[in-house]
Amino acid sequence: MSTTDRNTTANGDASATFDVVVIGAGIVGSAIARKLAGHELSVALLDARNDVGDGTSKANTAILHTGFDAKPGTLESRLVREGYHLLSDYAERTGIPIERTGALLVAWNDEELEALPGLKEKAERNGYDRTEIVGPAEVYRQVPHLGEGALGGLTVPDESVICTWTTNLALATDAVRRGVTLLLNRRVEAVEERGGTTVLRTTGGDVTTRWVVNAAGLGSDVIDRMFGHDRFTVTPRRGELLVYDKLARPLADRIILPVPTSRGKGVLISPTVYGNVLLGPTAEDLTDRTDTGTSEKGIAFLLEKGRKLMPELLEEEVTATYAGLRAASDHSDYVIDADARRRYVLAGGIRSTGLTAGIAIAEYVAGLAGEAGLELVPREDLPEPPRMPNLGEAFPRPYQDAARIAADPAYGRVVCFCERVTAGEIRDAFRSPIPPAGLEGLRRRTRAMNGRCQGFFCGAEVGRLMESRGADACGPRVPHENREHGGERRSPEARR
Amino acid sequence: MSTDTDTTPASAGVTTLTPAVVIVGAGPSGLSAARELAPRVGGEVLVLDRESTAGGIPRHSDHPGYGIRDMRRFMSGPAYARRLVEQARAAGATIRTNATVTGWAGERTLEVTTPQGRLRVEAGAVVLATGARERPRPGRLIPGDRGRGVYTTGHLQNIVHLQHGKVGRRAVIAGAELVSWSAALTLREAGCATVLMTTEYPRPDSYALFNIGGRAFFRPRIATRTRVSRIIGKPDLRAVEIENLDTGARRIVECDTLVLTGDWIPDHELARAAGITLDPGTKGPLVDSAFRTDRPGVFAVGNLLHPVDTADIAAIDGARAARSVLAWLNGGSTPDGQVRLVAEAPFRWVTPEVIRRGDPAPARRRLLLWSDRFIPFPRVVLRQDGKVVARKRLWWPASPGRVFRVPSIMLTSVNPQGGPVSIGVED
Ligand SMILES: Cc1cc2nc3c(=O)[nH]c(=O)nc-3n(C[C@H](O)[C@H](O)[C@H](O)COP(=O)(O)OP(=O)(O)OC[C@H]3O[C@@H](n4cnc5c(N)ncnc54)[C@H](O)[C@@H]3O)c2cc1C
Ligand SMILES: Cc1cc2nc3c(=O)[nH]c(=O)nc-3n(C[C@H](O)[C@H](O)[C@H](O)COP(=O)(O)OP(=O)(O)OC[C@H]3O[C@@H](n4cnc5c(N)ncnc54)[C@H](O)[C@@H]3O)c2cc1C
Numbered sequence: 001m002s003t004t005d006r007n008t009t010a011n012g013d014a015s016a017t018f019d020v021v022v023i024g025a026g027i028v029g030s031a032i033a034r035k036l037a038g039h040e041l042s043v044a045l046l047d048a049r050n051d052v053g054d055g056t057s058k059a060n061t062a063i064l065h066t067g068f069d070a071k072p073g074t075l076e077s078r079l080v081r082e083g084y085h086l087l088s089d090y091a092e093r094t095g096i097p098i099e100r101t102g103a104l105l106v107a108w109n110d111e112e113l114e115a116l117p118g119l120k121e122k123a124e125r126n127g128y129d130r131t132e133i134v135g136p137a138e139v140y141r142q143v144p145h146l147g148e149g150a151l152g153g154l155t156v157p158d159e160s161v162i163c164t165w166t167t168n169l170a171l172a173t174d175a176v177r178r179g180v181t182l183l184l185n186r187r188v189e190a191v192e193e194r195g196g197t198t199v200l201r202t203t204g205g206d207v208t209t210r211w212v213v214n215a216a217g218l219g220s221d222v223i224d225r226m227f228g229h230d231r232f233t234v235t236p237r238r239g240e241l242l243v244y245d246k247l248a249r250p251l252a253d254r255i256i257l258p259v260p261t262s263r264g265k266g267v268l269i270s271p272t273v274y275g276n277v278l279l280g281p282t283a284e285d286l287t288d289r290t291d292t293g294t295s296e297k298g299i300a301f302l303l304e305k306g307r308k309l310m311p312e313l314l315e316e317e318v319t320a321t322y323a324g325l326r327a328a329s330d331h332s333d334y335v336i337d338a339d340a341r342r343r344y345v346l347a348g349g350i351r352s353t354g355l356t357a358g359i360a361i362a363e364y365v366a367g368l369a370g371e372a373g374l375e376l377v378p379r380e381d382l383p384e385p386p387r388m389p390n391l392g393e394a395f396p397r398p399y400q401d402a403a404r405i406a407a408d409p410a411y412g413r414v415v416c417f418c419e420r421v422t423a424g425e426i427r428d429a430f431r432s433p434i435p436p437a438g439l440e441g442l443r444r445r446t447r448a449m450n451g452r453c454q455g456f457f458c459g460a461e462v463g464r465l466m467e468s469r470g471a472d473a474c475g476p477r478v479p480h481e482n483r484e485h486g487g488e489r490r491s492p493e494a495r496r
Numbered sequence: 497m498s499t500d501t502d503t504t505p506a507s508a509g510v511t512t513l514t515p516a517v518v519i520v521g522a523g524p525s526g527l528s529a530a531r532e533l534a535p536r537v538g539g540e541v542l543v544l545d546r547e548s549t550a551g552g553i554p555r556h557s558d559h560p561g562y563g564i565r566d567m568r569r570f571m572s573g574p575a576y577a578r579r580l581v582e583q584a585r586a587a588g589a590t591i592r593t594n595a596t597v598t599g600w601a602g603e604r605t606l607e608v609t610t611p612q613g614r615l616r617v618e619a620g621a622v623v624l625a626t627g628a629r630e631r632p633r634p635g636r637l638i639p640g641d642r643g644r645g646v647y648t649t650g651h652l653q654n655i656v657h658l659q660h661g662k663v664g665r666r667a668v669i670a671g672a673e674l675v676s677w678s679a680a681l682t683l684r685e686a687g688c689a690t691v692l693m694t695t696e697y698p699r700p701d702s703y704a705l706f707n708i709g710g711r712a713f714f715r716p717r718i719a720t721r722t723r724v725s726r727i728i729g730k731p732d733l734r735a736v737e738i739e740n741l742d743t744g745a746r747r748i749v750e751c752d753t754l755v756l757t758g759d760w761i762p763d764h765e766l767a768r769a770a771g772i773t774l775d776p777g778t779k780g781p782l783v784d785s786a787f788r789t790d791r792p793g794v795f796a797v798g799n800l801l802h803p804v805d806t807a808d809i810a811a812i813d814g815a816r817a818a819r820s821v822l823a824w825l826n827g828g829s830t831p832d833g834q835v836r837l838v839a840e841a842p843f844r845w846v847t848p849e850v851i852r853r854g855d856p857a858p859a860r861r862r863l864l865l866w867s868d869r870f871i872p873f874p875r876v877v878l879r880q881d882g883k884v885v886a887r888k889r890l891w892w893p894a895s896p897g898r899v900f901r902v903p904s905i906m907l908t909s910v911n912p913q914g915g916p917v918s919i920g921v922e923d
Contacts, residue, residue, distance in 0.1 A: 243634070247768055293641040296725070303637075317761065320634045322642070399598065402509030402614040409611035414596040417546050420609075439644075454632030455647070457547075460654035460661060 012181035014207045017197055018044045020374070021209040023188055023223060025049075026057035027164070028347055028354050029215030030171035031362035036213075036369075037178035040377040045172065045180050046200070046207060048187035048219075050437040053168030055217050057355065058444060059292065059324030061241065061270060061278060064088070064098060064160040065356045068123035068131060069260055074333040075364075077126050080353045083360035084158075087167065090359060094170045094385045096163055097273040097392025103159035103255035104134075104142055106150050108308075112259040113151045119259070120154060130157050145251045147308050159255050163273045164355050165444040166388050169434065171358070173386045176433050178379075183207060184437070188216075191226045198343065211343045211374050213365060218289045218327045220348035227344050232335050236289045236325040237351070239281025240298035242306070245452050246275040246393075248316035256309065265352065267305040269313065274419070274447060275393035277313060279306045281324070294321045319418075319452045326351040336364060340372035386433075389425060391447050398422050415465065416458045418451020426462070427470035439466055510614045515540035515590075517821060518606060518619035520597050520766060523552020524807040525798025526625030527580040528566070528814030529821070530589035536822055541589040542617065544608060546596035550584075551577025552627060554807055556653040559681045565808035565860075566815075574657075576807065600770050604793050621821045624767055624781065624789070624796040625814060628803035630675070631759040633727070640727030643734065646754045649679040656686045664752030668736050669693045669716070670724050671757035672700035673897025675804070679755045680716060690716040692749055694738055696723050697896050699870055727754065758897055760803030767796065777845025777866075778803060784834065784850035785858040785904075786820035787813065793824055801847050802864045805899040809859070816859045831855060833912055835880075840920035842869035842894070853912040862901040865919065867894035875922045876902050878910065885909045885917065894921070 022033040025047035033045040049055070064087060067080035091098045107113040116133050123131045132155045139153040140146060176182055186204035191212070193199075200207040214223045221234045249271060258266035270278045282298045299321065306314050329335060329349035334357075338345045347365055350357070370376045390397060398404055398411035399420045405412035410424030429436055429445040436442040439449070439462070448462050449455050455462070465472070516539030519526045526543055527550065534541040549555055554562055557573030564570060567579065584591060595610045604622050608615040630648040645664055647655070655661040667688050669676050672695035680690050693700065693716050700718045719738060725746060726737035735750045762780040772789045775782045780803065781789040781796040789796050797817045798810035831854035839846040844866040848858055858864075867874075871894040878886040886906040894900040902919070910917050 242637075247765065293730070294639040296639045299637050299639055317631070318634045318637060321637065321639070399596070399609045400614070405609070405611070405613050406509050412609055412611040412613060413594060414546060414609055417596060420596070420598060422609075452632075452635075453629050453648075453650075454634060456629045456632065456650035457654070459647070459651040460659045463655065463661065464659050 012044070012183055014044065014181070014183050014205060016042065018042050018181070018207070018209040020044070020211040020213060021046055021200060021207055022213040022215055023047075023200070024055070024215035024217055024220070025052040025172055025182070025184070026055045026215065026217050026354070027053070027168045027171065027358040028217070028350055028361050029213070030168055030175055031358040032213050032215055032347065032365050033180045034171050034175035034178060035362035035366050037175055037180045038379055038382055040379055043175070043180045044183050044207065044209070045175055046183040046186050046188070046202070048185070048203070050185050051441040052172040052182070052184075052434055053165060053444065054440070056324050056327060057164060057168045059322050060164055060239075060355055061268065061281060062162055062164045062272060062355065063255060063270060064162045065353055066128050066156060066158045067126050067353070067356070068128040068156050068159075069119065069265070070126050070353070071332065072122060072125035075336065076334050076353060076357070079334065079357040079360040079364060081127055082363070083357035086359040086363070087162070087356060090170070090385070091162065091167070094174070095388045095390055096166045096170055097390055097395055098160050098162045099271065099273055099392070099394050100158070100160050101254040101271055103156040103257050104139065105154040105156060105257040105259060106139060106146065107152045107259055108149055109151065115259050116152060116154050123156070128158070131155060142254065143252070143256060145310055145312050146256065147311055149308075156257075161255065161271055161273050162355070163391050166391055167355060167358070169445065170386060170388045173388070173433050177383045177386060182434065188223060188226070191223075193342070211345070211369065213345045213347065213369070215347045217350070218325055220327065220346065221329070224346055224348060227339065227342050229339070229346070232329045232331050232349055234289070234348070235328045235330075236286045236291070237328040238284045238286050238291065238298070238323050238325055240294050240302065240321070240323040241278055241280030242299070242302050242318050243272070243320035243322070244277040244279065244313060245317040245319045248277045248313055249275050251310060251313055251316075252277045267302065267309070269306075269309055273392040273394065274450070276319065277316075279313065285328070286325070289325065292323045292325060294323050298323070317452055319454065320450065334361070336361065336368065338368040338372040343373070345369050345372070389428060389445070398425055415461055416448040416451060418453050418458075419447040419449075421446045421448040423465065423470075426465050430470035435469070439463070442466060510616050512616045512618060513542065514618045515542035516619065516825060517541045517621045517623065518617050519543045519623040519625055520606070521545060521552065521625035521627055521798070522547075522550035522581070522591055522593070523625060523627050523798060523810065524554065524576070524580055525810040525814035526552070526623065527584045528811040529623050529625065529797060529818050530584040530591070531580070531587045532815045532818035533821060534584065534588035536818070537825065539620070542619070543584065543589055543591045544595040544597055544617070545591070545593050548593050550581045550591050550593055553650070556650070556657045557678060558653070558657040558685075559678060562807050564806070566811040567808070573807075580811070597766060600766070603791065620793065620825050622794045623817060623821060624794065624800055625798045626763040626766060626800050628760045628762045628799040630757060631761055633756060635761070636756065636759060638724055638727055640737075641730040643727055643729040643732055645733035645752050646727060646756065649675050649682070649755060649757045652679060652755055653682050656682050662686065663688050664733075665689065666691050666751045667753035667755060668724070668749055668751045669755045669757055671695060671759070671897070672697075672718050673758045676757040679757050683753070683755070688753055691751060692716065693718045694722040694724060695720055696741060697721070697870065724754070760799070762800045762803045764800065767800070770794065775845060775847070775849050777839050778847055780847075782849045783847065784852055785848045785855045787817035788820060788830060795821055802899060805864060809864075809899070812859050816856070819856065835910055835912060835914060836916040837863070838916050838918050839865060840918045842867050842871070842921065843900075843919060844868055846919050851907055851910065851917070858904045861904045863904050863919070865894070865900045865902060867900050868896055870895050871921060876906065876919065877922050878906055878917055878919055880910055880917045881915045885911070887922070
């Protein structure tokens with residue numbers, strides 16, 4: 001059987017016994033499934049939702065971290081550092097957009113100013129030696145639109161911004177192309193040991209497997225308990241963000257960081273690869289693991305912070321507000337461990353760096369599983385990683401590409417005007433190995449409807465293409481002729 | 497991004513067009529400009545629109561109330577749009593649809609994407625007629641769930657009138673201004689009941705045209721001094737929380753559809769990308785009464801300048817601007833000296849923003865303003881250099897949610913060499 005036709009359906013057959021099932025199709029789980037499928041193993045990637053990347057991996061600040069501010073000596077510090085390089089290389093090969101913007105950490109009071117040398121030294125202990133302490137003049141030279149009162153800063157030239165959606169989708173697509181069976185709409189509700197195999201009882205039926213990897217993010221502690229452990233508890237820590245319109249992008253051409261505190265990394269301003277500017281996130285511990293709504297308090301807090309950080313930014317239009325839930329745990333490090341007896345590996349507690357570290361976590365997990373007895377025989381016949389459609393502003397997009405439009409007019413038919421998404425790209429998303437299951441998924445794959453009008457102009461048309469699954473990409477935008485409604489009459493109003 | 501000089505390399509496969517005039521936007525304003533220019537200009541008059549059908553917003557605003565002041569008719573939006581398109585075509589203008597202007601490649605050179613290829617349009621004059629849109633939910637910072645069923649009027653009408661799609665059964669409309677009534681009509685046609693309209697103002701602005709037109713007038717409940725404070729329900733909208741701005745009292749209103757109306761913002765992306773100065777009030781390009789922006793040979797008309805007025809006014813802008821465009825093409829120069837007109841509370845903005853002696857009077861001899869307060873018979877005051885230069889009581893109200901018109905004759909005693917002129921009210 002060739003590698004590509006092993007199983008490319010998005011909702012695969014679960015009747016066989018798998019060698020490994022990875023629970024959670026976020027960035028971490030997708031990276032693990034992809035890594036394991038590089039070996040002679042039958043692997044399934046399973047998720048409760050109807051699409052990959054629909055959990056925390058879709059709603060973060062999308063920074064590719066150098067790990068300069070991690071806690072030295074931790075597993076997180078090491079895997080973030082490794083992940084930075086692994087993901088950079090992978091992005092190069094697959095076309096995940098990255099912008100090497102660099103970051104500037106800004107001190108706003110004496111205490112923060114005094115903390116800078118310590119941060120520089122910490123960065124060095126994390127293996128990152130390119131930070132530099134700069135005075136206020138240099139801070140304002142680098143970020144002329146910064147609010148008043150900055151006393152100094154620390155430059156982190158290699159912090160970058162990346163597309164988290166494409167990262168997740170590339171890893172999952174790669175996994176599927178390597179033969180991984182994707183099992184969606186299956187929430188694991190119980191597990192059962194049955195003669196050398198584990199049966200996962202899911203909302204979509206039983207799935208039998210020899211090994212299980214738990215990469216269930218916010219649900220990872222619950223699943224861990226199903227395997228008889230009691231070692232950590234996930235607290236959903238909500239982070240709300242405001243996304244400013246692309247017209248704001250000239251205000252912030254690099255990441256502007258606050259001095260971190262024990263509560264987290266604090267509120268930052270960051271460019272996005274789509275050309276927007278982010279303000280956020282908040283940090284608020286919740287109990288509800290599904291509450292990704294935004295709050296009045298959170299928005300007010302961000303506006304207050306933003307007013308100080310960059311007053312001009314607040315004059316611009318907000319084109320999106322969203323919230324993500326960090327899987328914070330009562331451990332200060334990642335909780336990654338293998339249980340040879342239960343043929344089970346946990347990748348939990350990955351709260352605020354999992355986008356960066358995902359591929360390195362996958363390497364580490366594979367290593368642990370191998371030591372615990374999973375036989376890892378590398379495959380010779382691996383397909384090339386997929387080339388992903390580009391969503392980044394810094395790279396050519398179809399609407400700008402005369403040659404591509406000449407070859408296929410669908411790339412010249414702009415459907416979403418604000419984000420300049422073409423009918424060709426929407427069609428391609430539906431023809432891809434992991435097509436979108438709904439509008440949200442389409443938005444993550446194409447940027448359609450993510451712009452400033454939020455559907456005022458294109459919402460209906462995107463909805464129509466959604467229903468036809470991108471077919472008719474070159475058809476008329478309006479399927480029916482407008483009917484005339486109401487007659488004409490001379491009007492007395494005409495004279496006013 | 498903006499370039500003042502032509503720096504874009506002529507990449508392969510790009511077709512260059514060289515019309516005398518390019519008009520961006522085939523709405524009422526752009527089409528009316530095209531109709532007037534085409535017979536009078538030597539070269540081509542090219543209208544570009546990103547939609548697949550020309551006509552602008554009236555295409556999907558399927559109710560009567562169009563064409564009153566320009567065509568002296570009372571017609572439906574789609575019929576009005578078709579008539580404008582026919583007129584522009586008959587006058588000799590070229591209209592290209594599915595043509596999205598994506599940026600600038602020079603002073604008056606545009607980059608365009610079409611299914612037929614990438615275009616580079618080098619024109620003698622550019623008219624921006626890109627219209628305005630309503631602020632969607634994120635722009636209004638309404639917190640809560642990301643439930644499906646939240647629309648702007650534009651989105652709603654696209655679904656109902658152009659795609660003949662479905663919305664819910666119980667709607668709340670945020671806003672009680674002209675456009676909100678248009679949304680209510682659309683909902684009714686789609687079989688969705690409007691259970692409540694909210695307005696932050698002390699009184700709603702009823703759409704007089706529906707009375708005059710003799711149409712069945714319906715009155716949904718209106719909550720004044722009220723805002724939508726939270727959206728509840730996911731994946732589908734279940735309810736909204738509303739807040740009384742005076743008492744702070746909040747309550748939950750069940751609904752599966754929320755239409756966010758009004759709260760206009762001009763589609764000024766191209767103007768900004770060109771580095772054209774915008775007016776902080778309208779957020780559209782700053783123009784004089786000849787519709788000149790501060791980039792030579794680039795003009796702006798329609799709701800891009802006054803978010804948002806009725807279509808007939810936008811159309812009249814376009815027709816008036818044609819004269820200025822012609823003058824520019826014929827080598828005419830802009831008169832020296834200018835006076836800046838600035839809005840004072842309760843006015844949010846005034847347009848045109850720049851007055852020059854020697855320029856034509858504003859369209860219909862009216863200054864257009866937006867008021868944040870209802871005033872039955874406002875006494876309008878113009879001040880310059882610390883002195884009142886004009887004062888006049890008007891016999892029509894200033895009302896939030898619709899444009900307020902002030903006769904430009906009030907400008908007669910403005911000193912063309914003086915400082916900025918403020919326009920406000922005396923109670
Ligand atoms: C506000 C915010 C900002 C952040 N910023 C950054 C950043 O800038 N850079 C960075 O590197 N990281 C950042 N992060 C962290 C990063 O987003 C996460 O670490 C990463 O997405 C975690 O990926 P994951 O695969 O572990 O989890 P998820 O993406 O949440 O995936 C877990 C999956 O498991 C599934 N699942 C859960 N329970 C079950 C079950 N019982 N059965 C079946 N499936 C189940 C879920 O449906 C979900 O799809 C940020 C996080 C937040 C919240
Ligand atoms: C719901 C609703 C109801 C209304 N009801 C009435 C009514 O009853 N009576 C009335 O008189 N008025 C009504 N109006 C107002 C009326 O529709 C507007 O005043 C009128 O459409 C403004 O005309 P315009 O030419 O300025 O802009 P628009 O009609 O908005 O046209 C702008 C055009 O520019 C195009 N465009 C924008 N950017 C680009 C680009 N980059 N490249 C190519 N093309 C571009 C757009 O596709 C659009 O077609 C209503 C408006 C709304 C929203």
